[in-house]
């Protein structure tokens with residue numbers, strides 16, 4: 313078992329920066345100024361949370377609309393993200409969830425104990441050791457979040473006495489030690505994978521033996537793609553097991569691997585959970601992130617922005633729509649129907665529209681619509697339109713009450729009769745147009761307009777959510 317020395321020297325070999333000078337610590341000389349700036353930060357966090365809540369609500373609405381129109385596929389992830397982020401915000405953003413993750417034996421639990429300056433997490437030479445998530449919480453009021461993380465009562469410890477070292481700077485930190493993600497025990501990576509998306513900051517812990525492990529880098533690539541900010545804290549632990557020269561070489565090699573993984577500016581900290589070298593610097597980095605207050609908000613904003621963009625891409629909702637074609641298509645469909653039910657120049661009772669004929673009308677409609685739709689939406693439109701059988705039925709009902717105009721009297725002179733015949737035919741066509749137009753509207757035009765409106769709404773909602781998230785991300 314690792315012996316942690318709470319009062320031991322915290323050498324700093326990490327290269328991590330110190331906490332922000334305005335980072336909410338208790339050491340500030342200008343107490344009034346510090347209180348005011350902390351109050352302001354609190355208010356900003358509140359405003360940010362309110363804006364984010366609305367943006368998450370928009371994402372959820374967009375996902376639900378997308379699910380109705382396109383099936384659950386593209387919408388499922390967005391909906392799950394919206395629910396997760398809503399749950400996170402409901403529990404407040406005063407806490408920052410930091411998760412230690414890595415392969416078995418890298419020293420996550422040892423580092424957890426070193427950072428917390430206590431022996432709470434189980435450390436052992438047996439592999440794997442940690443079987444469930446364990447947490448240390450600084451300050452009060454985190455029970456809801458711990459429940460949400462699924463960390464049981466006996467598996468977390470609270471440090472909220474004013475006498476605790478660093479309590480001022482670490483207040484609000486929830487440090488989570490996770491089971492490994494690479495041992496043969498399935499439950500372990502399942503637990504880790506469940507909690508990782510809920511964490512605001514990920515600390516990747518590796519060691520001189522396993523720093524090039526593909527399992528680590530695969531995960532890193534995925535995380536960096538999703539959120540650079542969140543992935544950006546990597547700890548090379550156990551540096552006491554190699555010479556300083558070797559440590560430097562490994563640090564350089566690891567940094568190069570991280571850049572190859574897609575990280576633009578990786579931060580690698582060197583630590584030893586045994587000698588405590590570098591531990592203070594990692595703690596300082598966590599203090600900085602915890603005191604920012606907006607760390608959780610920024611993380612929510614980043615996840616939201618990504619989910620909104622993915623949903624927009626997957627639903628292809630941004631395609632600009634010119635609705636003019638619908639009016640033209642409606643006129644053409646009406647004319648086509650009239651041509652089928654009242655063929656030739658004679659005025660006689662309208663024929664029933666056969667189902668096969670109705671099919672050609674809807675097919676022509678689809679052909680007109682297709683240049684204006686991306687492939688995902690074509691299927692949805694085909695489903696939204698009335699079926700040929702339905703179109704036939706609607707038309708027959710609409711035509712039931714339409715009477716053929718009476719013939720002109722025989723007494724009229726020939727040229728008058730010709731004019732009267734023309735007028736009669738015009739009158740007949742007008743009656744048919746009047747009967748057919750609402751049927752086309754209900755069977756074809758209306759469903760098409762509703763579909764395009766939904767598509768546009770998804771575009772507006774997702775763009776709005778991404779914009780709100782970006783505003784918040786850059787303000788943090």
Ligand SMILES: Nc1nc2c(ncn2[C@@H]2O[C@H](COP(=O)(O)OP(=O)(O)OP(=O)(O)O)[C@@H](O)[C@H]2O)c(=O)[nH]1
Nearest residue numbers: 416417418419420421422440441442492550584585
């Ligand atoms: N020399 C040295 N040994 C360390 C260091 N950190 C951890 N160890 C030892 O490495 C072994 C594994 O440490 P743990 O903290 O249990 O590792 P873990 O990452 O939590 O492992 P799992 O819980 O199995 O995922 C233990 O024997 C520790 O004492 C370190 O910085 N230097």
Ligand SMILES: [Mg+2]
Nearest residue numbers: 420421441442
């Ligand atoms: Mg462990």
